[in-house]
Amino acid sequence: MKFKKGDTYNVRFVVSSDVYNGFITVFNDHNPLHTDESFAISKGFKGRVMHGNILNGFLSYFAGECLPEKNIIIHTQSIKYNQPVYLNDVLNFEAKVEDVYESVRAVEFSFSFRNKDSKVVSKGKLQIGILL
Amino acid sequence: MHMERNELLKQINDIFIDVLDNPEISLTENTNADDIEEWDSLTHIQLVVEIEKYFSMRFTAMEIQSWATVGEMINCIAAKTV
Numbered sequence: 001m002k003f004k005k006g007d008t009y010n011v012r013f014v015v016s017s018d019v020y021n022g023f024i025t026v027f028n029d030h031n032p033l034h035t036d037e038s039f040a041i042s043k044g045f046k047g048r049v050m051h052g053n054i055l056n057g058f059l060s061y062f063a064g065e066c067l068p069e070k071n072i073i074i075h076t077q078s079i080k081y082n083q084p085v086y087l088n089d090v091l092n093f094e095a096k097v098e099d100v101y102e103s104v105r106a107v108e109f110s111f112s113f114r115n116k117d118s119k120v121v122s123k124g125k126l127q128i129g130i131l132l
Numbered sequence: 133m134h135m136e137r138n139e140l141l142k143q144i145n146d147i148f149i150d151v152l153d154n155p156e157i158s159l160t161e162n163t164n165a166d167d168i169e170e171w172d173s174l175t176h177i178q179l180v181v182e183i184e185k186y187f188s189m190r191f192t193a194m195e196i197q198s199w200a201t202v203g204e205m206i207n208c209i210a211a212k213t214v
Contacts, residue, residue: 075174075177075178076178099185101177101180101181101184101190102190102192102193103180103184103190103191103192103193103195103196104176104177104180104181104193104196105193106177106181108181127181129177
């Protein structure tokens with residue numbers, strides 16, 4: 001396997017209008033927290049809060065496109081949304097290989113997304129399997 | 133480190149309960165994947181990973197493939213803890 005404990009990967013993501021609008025078009029989540037600026041501000045946020053699951057899409061891109069092997073499958077993932085993400089935020093994603101389980105061809109990562117202020121907006125764990 | 137088989141069985145049982153999210157699981161040495169609905173190919177990977185973590189040991193793919201029952205799993209763990 002082309003993975004070893006301690007390997008790190010960094011990817012930069014932008015929550016662009018295309019990503020935001022595409023997510024709403026595909027999944028139809030028009031909750032006012034995500035779509036109504038004044039509603040979101042009335043709840044104490046700086047503006048519309050981006051759907052947390054947009055970050056799951058970035059995670060999918062990381063697993064599918066940014067690893068040294070393409071023959072992978074996601075087994076499990078867990079994710080926490082620590083801080084709100086806003087439209088056009090630039091997120092620096094970092095994933096670290098926490099362990100490699102050769103016996104079952106599995107690799108565990110910890111990951112985080114940080115905003116431009118270096119605040120962790122989201123973090124979690126990801127386990128992938130390497131297909132035979 | 134040497135552990136009695138029944139102690140290993142109890143520890144593995146706790147891992148199964150946690151990973152398979154089923155507090156009703158009560159393993160015996162003869163239990164196999166057909167006996168537990170939640171024990172499928174994906175959860176098997178999670179079980180192996182958690183067992184490797186818990187006992188701080190590593191298995192080979194060949195060892196895992198040789199396990200038909202929980203008892204055979206215990207054989208393998210016990211051999212590595214002697």
